[in-house]
Amino acid sequence: MERRNDAAPANVVWHAASVTRERRERLNGHHAIVVWFTGLSGAGKSTIAHAVEEALHREGRRTFVFDGDNVRHGLCADLGFSADDRRENLRRVGEMSRLFIEAGVIALTAFISPYRDDRERVRAIVGADNLREVYVKCPLDVCESRDVKGMYRRARAGEIREFTGISSPYEPPEAPDLEVDTSVLSLAECVERVLQLIEPAIAFGPAGEAST
Amino acid sequence: MERRNDAAPANVVWHAASVTRERRERLNGHHAIVVWFTGLSGAGKSTIAHAVEEALHREGRRTFVFDGDNVRHGLCADLGFSADDRRENLRRVGEMSRLFIEAGVIALTAFISPYRDDRERVRAIVGADNLREVYVKCPLDVCESRDVKGMYRRARAGEIREFTGISSPYEPPEAPDLEVDTSVLSLAECVERVLQLIEPAIAFGPAGEAST
Numbered sequence: 001m002e003r004r005n006d007a008a009p010a011n012v013v014w015h016a017a018s019v020t021r022e023r024r025e026r027l028n029g030h031h032a033i034v035v036w037f038t039g040l041s042g043a044g045k046s047t048i049a050h051a052v053e054e055a056l057h058r059e060g061r062r063t064f065v066f067d068g069d070n071v072r073h074g075l076c077a078d079l080g081f082s083a084d085d086r087r088e089n090l091r092r093v094g095e096m097s098r099l100f101i102e103a104g105v106i107a108l109t110a111f112i113s114p115y116r117d118d119r120e121r122v123r124a125i126v127g128a129d130n131l132r133e134v135y136v137k138c139p140l141d142v143c144e145s146r147d148v149k150g151m152y153r154r155a156r157a158g159e160i161r162e163f164t165g166i167s168s169p170y171e172p173p174e175a176p177d178l179e180v181d182t183s184v185l186s187l188a189e190c191v192e193r194v195l196q197l198i199e200p201a202i203a204f205g206p207a208g209e210a211s212t
Numbered sequence: 213m214e215r216r217n218d219a220a221p222a223n224v225v226w227h228a229a230s231v232t233r234e235r236r237e238r239l240n241g242h243h244a245i246v247v248w249f250t251g252l253s254g255a256g257k258s259t260i261a262h263a264v265e266e267a268l269h270r271e272g273r274r275t276f277v278f279d280g281d282n283v284r285h286g287l288c289a290d291l292g293f294s295a296d297d298r299r300e301n302l303r304r305v306g307e308m309s310r311l312f313i314e315a316g317v318i319a320l321t322a323f324i325s326p327y328r329d330d331r332e333r334v335r336a337i338v339g340a341d342n343l344r345e346v347y348v349k350c351p352l353d354v355c356e357s358r359d360v361k362g363m364y365r366r367a368r369a370g371e372i373r374e375f376t377g378i379s380s381p382y383e384p385p386e387a388p389d390l391e392v393d394t395s396v397l398s399l400a401e402c403v404e405r406v407l408q409l410i411e412p413a414i415a416f417g418p419a420g421e422a423s424t
Contacts, residue, residue, distance in 0.1 A: 016262065018262060018265075018266050019265050019266055027269065027272060028274075050231075053229075054230050057235065057239065060239060062236070062240075063315075064315040069229075070314070074307040074337075075304055075307040092304075095286040096308060096311070099276070099287070099308070102282070103275075103276040103317055105317065125286075
């Protein structure tokens with residue numbers, strides 16, 4: 001097909017995105033990364049994610065936590081909890097996380113994300129180098145005894161279909177970057193281990209990389 | 213129904229999001245806002261958005277540009293260009309922008325967004341106070357003569373259906389916060405006017421609000 005570059009008008013204007021992830025990271029003084037928390041309902045994903053965020057924010061890091069509260073009512077309000085809808089929910093969270101790290105923000109995601117395949121898909125979207133998977137482990141009976149939102153009771157009563165751990169499977173990660181058992185460790189201990197995991201990924205090197 | 217607070221286990225852990233938009237804005241030294249650019253293909257939305265971003269970034273502001281390039285291939289890869297799909301595309305961009313300003317980032321969006329109703333829906337999602345609408349005006353024949361991506365030629369040839377301005381309507385904003393005509397103004401002039409529009413919305417007040 002004929003290329004018509006000669007027809008390009010003289011007033012074609014500059015379009016390129018000149019503000020890159022790298023420049024935003026320099027401005028922030030740290031790299032961006034996705035920290036993906038997975039585990040049963042009630043295991044403590046959101047709690048740990050928010051506590052990690054608090055610690056990072058106090059160090060001047062740019063952060064954001066994604067969880068059901070801010071995603072399920074907004075971006076994914078059109079989705080339910082079937083396997084297909086969960087897959088689409090996580091795909092969107094993956095794509096959104098990718099945009100957040102492009103924006104230089106550390107994205108902490110707290111979703112049950114029960115299926116291995118879906119988590120692998122997220123890893124492919126975000127890029128393996130950009131993601132750390134944290135398995136928030138906790139025995140089902142402990143999660144059920146906590147039952148913060150009364151969800152397990154409703155699931156046992158048959159009021160909630162496809163509830164992970166009760167009527168729908170949870171596939172634990174085979175090789176998470178970190179595993180924290182919240183039935184054994186304190187919240188402070190979990191947070192400390194997560195910070196140790198991600199610090200090398202977000203810190204600038206010693207070569208003055210952090211200067212703007 | 214019986215409330216069973218007495219059954220709440222002692223080890224229920226803290227969950228609340230303690231890092232708020234306000235704290236993030238203080239850390240950044242500026243408020244966050246959505247700047248919504250609307251106009252025909254080729255009018256210059258992306259060009260202006262990226263140039264505005266460059267200027268803001270140099271002032272140390274946290275920014276991100278959303279356009280077809282980073283949204284249509286990712287978050288909205290499942291959507292086409294029918295009126296329904298465009299509506300859903302803009303809904304998601306609206307929801308995502310809402311999360312970005314929650315994260316303290318100035319979100320600049322460059323989408324044709326041809327329908328008034330869809331833009332109003334975005335305004336409802338984001339909140340009117342958080343949004344500034346910029347109409348990037350340019351006569352159709354000028355846009356068509358630019359035809360940066362060869363889209364108009366393909367639309368005229370019938371290769372693209374529902375192409376705004378050719379085979380699908382564009383409804384201009386009735387009361388945009390700003391209107392810039394790129395067939396008259398230079399890029400620098402457009403950028404300057406946009407910066408003047410948003411500066412009062414992102415700047416901290418004189419009462420030392422900017423200190424962390």
